[in-house]
Amino acid sequence: MSRFDIVVVGAGPAGLSFACSLAGSGLSVALVEPQLRAALADPADDGREIALTHRSRRLMQDLGLWHRLADAEIATLRDALVLDGGDTDGLFFRHEDSGQSQLGWLVPNRAIRRAAFEAMTAAGEATLIDGVRVVGVHADADGAEVRLDSGERLRADLIVAADSRFSETRRAMGIPATMRDFGKTMLVCRVRHALEHAQTAWEWFDYGQTLALLPLRDTHASSVVLTLRHQEALRVQAMDADAFGADMTRRFRGRLGAMTFIGPCCAYPLVGVYPQRFVAERFATIGDAAVGMHPVTAHGFNFGLLGQDALARALREARVAGRPLWACSVLERYERDHRHATRPLYLATQLLAGLYTDDSAPAKRVRRAALRIAQRIGPFRRMVMEALTDDGRPGPPPLRKLVGRLRPL
Ligand SMILES: Cc1cc2nc3c(=O)[nH]c(=O)nc-3n(C[C@H](O)[C@H](O)[C@H](O)COP(=O)(O)OP(=O)(O)OC[C@H]3O[C@@H](n4cnc5c(N)ncnc54)[C@H](O)[C@@H]3O)c2cc1C
Incomplete structure (x- = not known):
């Protein structure tokens, strides 16, 4: 039976990043992943564009991931606009107000996965056990054990689950999780459009649908994110390229001119997950297995x-x-820090997603009023932008530095 200090379940972006973070620590780490090594080295396009904050970019730089991204894979996220219903005016987050030249970056998930795999391989320390699935876990005071579908068993001091928001390992360890199924499906697809996107992301809480637009490097191309009832999402996903382009043009009310399909069009169920605990005896969760966010707040x-x-x-x-x-004390510290860092936004996102997909007349009034108030309240917008642009380095975040010169916060 093989023995490691840590066995990581899942070599997704979180598991791979974690293995990179432990490089040079002297700890022996194994990653178990059902996909084959070749698929991790050249991941399939899953349509997702990942909006990254300044802090994430810094962490990716520290982990040796960022420089593995090609320039063509990194798009600028300069400003962001939130719209409600048929309004053309909404809540605008301008990069100028953040003291930074941009709010963040957009990188395809596929490129992040590839870069994370390359960085893990280049570090040359972790052992990848590919093409197998974890089917059982056990931990007690004497040690932890992982059972693979190949019949093999691995011993470890600690098991780290990075096996997605529907983590079977978390479940096997008996950790309950609050799950909210929004009963909707999210479609993501790259499109070309006649007008320029001005490097501005849109979150548009329309009635009967939620639309988002994420600007790509090409000023006339974006990733559209469309949230619909499941059956309707399947119907849209099945459309041919011409019908899809026409449908997007209509849904976006021609605001960026005619849209044409680039693809691929991928579907994701909308389920938010937050476990009661991130840790148990000799066990910890990371990535979506720890916090399964609704993508609306990216x-x-x-x-x-x-x-x-x-x-x-x-x-x-x-x-x-x-x-x-x-x-x-070690695991509890992680539990405390990560809960503190994630729970407020997780709850706020659930609330936001619930309110802004409710099309009843009273909800519509609250939606509109909330957006107007948020637009007028400077500190609220500054707080959101600070969360995006603070890179986590010691010292005042750039926004506070900028605002501090003008007036106290
Ligand atoms: C449409 C969409 C848009 C998004 N946009 C953003 C965004 O803009 N910004 C942002 O920060 N995030 C965004 N996200 C979220 C982001 O994609 C996820 O948080 C991230 O991919 C999760 O990585 P992970 O490694 O935790 O999990 P996953 O990517 O789910 O990887 C889990 C891995 O575990 C493996 N696995 C599963 N079961 C087992 C098992 N039994 N044994 C061994 N291995 C197993 C899987 O094969 C997989 O490789 C978005 C998500 C979606 C769906």
Whole structure:
């Protein structure tokens, strides 16, 4: 039976980033992943464009992921606009107000996965066990054990689950999770449009549908994100390219001119997940297995990066101090820090997603009023922008520095 200090379940972007974070720590790490090595090296296009904050970019730089992205894979997210119903005027987040030249970046999920795999391989420390699935986990005071569908067993001091928001490993460890199924499906697809996108992302809470537009590097191309009832989403996904383009042009009311299909068109069920605990005996969750965000606030992977970093730092410090990795104090510190970092936005996102998909007359009034108030309240907009543009370095975040020169916050 093979033995490692840590067995990571899942080599998605969170699991791979975590393995990179532990490089040089002296800890032996195994990653178990059902996909084959070749598929991890050249991931399939899943249509997702991931909006990254300044802090995420810095973490990706530190992990040696960022420089593995080609310039053509990185798009600028300069400003953001939130619209409600048929309004053309909405809540505008301008980069100028943040003290930064842009609010963030957009990178295809496929490119992030590839870069994370390359960085993990280049570090040359973690052992990848590919083409197999974890089918059982057990942990007690004496140690932890992972059972694979190949029949093999791995021993470890600690198991880290990074096996998606529907984590079977978390479930097997008996950790309950609050799940909210929004009963909707999200379609993502790249399109070309006649007018320029001005590097501005849109979140448009229309009636009967939610639309988002994420600007790509080409000023006439974006990723559209369309949230619909499941049956309607399937109907739209099945359209041919011409019908799809015409349908998008109509749904976006021609605001960016005629739209044409680039593809691919991928569908995702909308389910938010937050477990009661991130840790258990000799066990921790990271990535979506820890916090399964609704994509509307574009924070799933941003939280994934933050969480894996927090856990890796706690483990490195434990090792230096000669404390066991599975000590309660080590795992509890991660639990506390990551809960503190993620819970408020998780709850706010659930609330926002619930309110802005409710088309009843009273909800419509609240939706409109809330957006107008948010537009008028400067500190609210500044707080949101600070969350996007603070890179986590010590010292005042850029926005506070800028605003501090003008007036106290
Ligand atoms: C439409 C959409 C848009 C998004 N936009 C953004 C955005 O703009 N910004 C942002 O920050 N985030 C965004 N996200 C979220 C982001 O994509 C996820 O947070 C991120 O991909 C999660 O990474 P992960 O490694 O935790 O999980 P996953 O990517 O789900 O990877 C899990 C891995 O575990 C493996 N696995 C599963 N079961 C087992 C098992 N039993 N044994 C071993 N391995 C197993 C899987 O094969 C997989 O490789 C978006 C998500 C969606 C759906």
